[in-house]
Amino acid sequence: MSLVAWISDPQIGKHLLREEGEVVVDEVKHHWFAYVRPAVEATVALLLLVWSPFVLVQLAWILLLVAFALLLHAGWCTVREHRDRFVITNMRVFRVNGVLSQSLATMPLSRILDISVKKPLHGRLLGFGHFCFESAAQEQGLRDIRYVGRPDERDLAIQRVVQRAGLRGPRVPN
Structure with missing residues (x-):
């Protein structure tokens, strides 16, 4: 497995x-509606990842950390809902x-x-x-x-x- x-x-x-x-x-x-919040979080995280190269280098790492945290939380919420x-x-x-x-x-x-x-x-x-x-x-x-x-x-x-x-x-x- x-x-x-x-x-x-x-x-x-x-x-x-x-x-x-x-x-x-x-x-x-x-129902699929339970997955809307994790999907929105993942979308925001991906937008932050795409936007981070256009920000000052000193601030880009903050965007990367926030994006990583959002992706992690979205993944956790998705698995939690799926296992319930x-x-x-x-x-x-x-x-x-x-x-x-x-x-x-x-x-x-x-x-x-x-x-x-x-x-x-x-x-x-x-x-x-x-x-x-x-x-x-x-x-x-x-x-x-x-x-x-x-x-x-x-x-x-x-x-x-x-x-x-x-x-x-x-x-x-x-």
Whole structure:
């Protein structure tokens, strides 16, 4: 496995309970809008690099340092967003995030009380939203999942999995 693949892959499979029959229903990566800020930072850094030869030699090194710092920060933010995954399985939902150290937050389907889908105006226009999970626990790592692409479809997928697991009671026909 190459260094780039090792850094960018959060390795979701190692967190699954395969012996218990757990399968991934949906693996949610961030919407492309989450990468806009790192892209803007990288663009500014490249502009500084292009502009630095036209500045006095005494000031050019400052521009080079700022450009290098911006490129480093943009790269870090890109990897951080790429490694942040929200996974829906037939048994639970979990979130894996972190670059150097990795965090795992898990919630069984039976503990999901409420899911709020928040779609700001630009999110509605661009096709993303934010999930807010409510459960009986006070503090949890799954409370806010930001920049979820196709949030209505993902919400319905979670509701389907919860219904199939029989956690909400039988459906009553009309």
